[in-house]
Amino acid sequence: MTTPAPITLADLARIAAFAELPTATLQWLADHGERRTFAPNEVVLQPGDEAEFMVALLRGSLQFYLMRNGNREPAFRIEAGQISGVLPYSRLRIIQAQGVAVGETETFLLHRNLFPELEQVSPELVQHLVGLMSDRARQEARIQERDDKLRALGKLSAGLAHELNNPAAAIMRATENLATLLQAKPALLLEFVRHCPSPEVLQALAGLATGPVAAVPPTQSALARADAEDELADWLETQGIPDGYQLAGGLLDAGLTLSQLEPVVADLPEPARPAALNWLEGQLTTRRLVLDVQEAGSRITTLVANVKTYSHMDRGSNFAPLDVHDGLESTLNIMSYCLREEKISVVRDYAPTLPPVRGQVSSLNQVWTNLLDNAIDALPPGGEITVRTRQEGDFVRVFIIDNGPGIPPEVLPRIMEPFYTTKPAGEGTGLGLDIALRIVEQHGGRLEVQSVPGRTEFGVWLPVIGRN
Template sequence: MKNNKTFEGLQRFPLLQSIPDEQLQWLSEHLEIAEIPKGGYLFERGSPIDHLMLIFEGDFELYLMQNNSRKAFGRLQKHDISGLLPFSRAKEASGFAIAVTPGTVGKLHRNHLKELIRRHYELTEVLVHEMNNRIRNITHIEVQNEKLIALGKLSAGLAHELNNPASAMVRSAALLQQHLMGLPADFKQVIKIKTDDDAIDEVNRFMYQKLEEKPTELTLLEKNTLEDDLYDWFSDCSLDDKYDLVPLLVEYQFNTEDLQFVKSLLREEDFNPVLKWIVQNMTTHKTVTDIKEASSRIETLVQSVKTYSYMDQSLDFQLLDIHQGIQSTLNVLNHKIGKVGHEVTTQFDQNLPKIKGLPGELNQVWTNLIDNAIDALPDKGGKLTIWTKGRGNFAYVYIQDNGHGIPEEHANRIFEPFFTTKEVGKGTGLGLDVTQKIIKQHNGQVKVTSRPGETVFEVCLPIGQNSEEENT
């Protein structure tokens, strides 16, 4: 493409139609023209951003790699301007641009930018304006992407956490149904029992005492010893299904003294149906208790989600308990914490007053910081510690992990937008940038200190004020 043809091509760019001809002529003389075949790359992730690029012909798909899969986030088409723009601080590409159709691209090397800025005001003004639009559009896309990633983590966690108690309820309900099927046959033996009211009251008292007790967890050796004792005791008794009862009796920690006490209250022929009736009642009680605990777990999770998202509540600044937000965040992220046995410790200052803030946004802060801390924990022996304290007119939240730490060369960049040390597809580099923006919105500060085995994020928030009050 000759200079005059390049000049004519530049005149067709909508963004350049108000630019004086002598400036377009200068641009055409300094452009390098590149032909990109279909399937070729205009740029790749990690490649240096050294050229202003003007698309004369072609269609390019922009995409990022996330979780080893390709995620499209835009296109460059004919008459678009991209690449290095005046005053841009971008150093390397964070994504890829692949040609969907053959393309023709004009490239201006960064060595010419100083002359462009110094001599060609109108062209510089248009390019700077385009850079601002690009930053705004990319930031919007990435922020939305960050929210979708957070939503995906939340959904995966909830699905995992809800599945466990739901499955437990299904198993317990099936067990209870099967258990109740056998009651009619045993009922025949129960109604034949002949005993006085005192004995019945004593059996009932004994059984409910057992139900109310909270037995300690037995070791495998203790369980085996108890089983052997019960089998030995039953060997001298002419009872039906006596050996089938032993595992159930061990579960409720019946010993031979308990059995001897019940037997002493009854006739010999009544002991077997009474013992089975006791075990059936305790089995029913345990199964119903399991269902209740599973239902309670689901209720807690649902309440945590409502607290986390502040459903049915105002989205404006309001008085809030930061401990409640942190705890609900821990509940939501419990699947990541518990599946590998990390140790979590919370030390909340109970005298810390409520603060004024945006609850949903602050919960996003706790999610970003806690999620990053969990990712940094070692595979074994991971410890996450969260504590709060009040000092003067400020509330402090500390989130500490015993992970590998933040390298010194990265410590000053972790709050920069798009900067991430995670693997490709594991992070957008916006989590801490969003965190810092939210904290600043609350007139607070966030900082980090790190060394191998100890990384601490400190969030400082003012008590009793917010950005709205600052502006009035």
């Protein structure tokens, strides 16, 4: 940083917001502000710095970057003639982005302590600067909403890939086993019928093969299961099957017992018994694998339906009657991978019935996502989140409760202020709760928070349809 030259009225006139100001106002700005000059690539503002100055660019550019997960991401740029930094009535206290000079850069700085005096000197300029601040806040809110959606999409993609991998892998394993079993079936059937069993015996065996098959093996203790498997394997070996253990597990998993098998097999010609039992076990295992494929396919269908509900893909952007539980469930399912990764348990305490509310699915799901994200961030591994719903008069209430350390009393009154964050610089913009609050208010509701150590509760009020 070089030694600054005095500010001139011509310098200030190059700032768009100052261009039509009276000479007396420009002179006051020149007398109370200061010039600073920066070399190319010099850091002008650093995340975590106290936000003290209004910054007007006399020459050059300032590129701002957000620091996320140790990476520097471009955010926005201001050019010569534009204003950034703190503006009158701004709540910004801590710099959130890194500002870097692009080329030789000169700035005009005015300390925020001088804003009350500036309002006396030029209320018109202060009003104009407040308008700029409002425009900037709206722009930053839009950017934050976009970034939140992109981050949610990133989490959704990672979680969805993980969730889809399990049922997809189950389908692959099942189809590989099915291919092996189906290839062996014709030879076993030929070997079986070669011994000309009677139609009655065939019917009895077919009855075992087509009876109910449990999707999950019958529940037994480990000791009882081992005893049953030993007994059945020994009996299978007496029927001419060299290694009875190869079939015993599959027959037991299908729910068959020795008492069911013995009378049917006793009527079979002895040479046909190995082929018949192998065919029976293969038939039952095939049916169980088909159930596995159906269950895995159903899981994939459910995941796709959750994504569809979460992202609101099948509806327009208009308000419509909504079931709050559907939105909560789709959001929890989408976030299930993140919850499991952090070993966080979820307790659902839902009202048995709730009237519909009128709203936008995607917007309300963003509220649930923001509140659950905050709870996850606040909790150590092994924490607990309770999602509770109740009807209170003409409102549906949704509570997101965590048993984390709580919000400090000095922070609680400001927790929903825009740009206020307790996270380290670069890790949070302070707009998540502000966005959630605005969405809830757009739905005619309100968002409240209560917190003590061991319990933080965010409560959302949403009016039911038909409320006057």
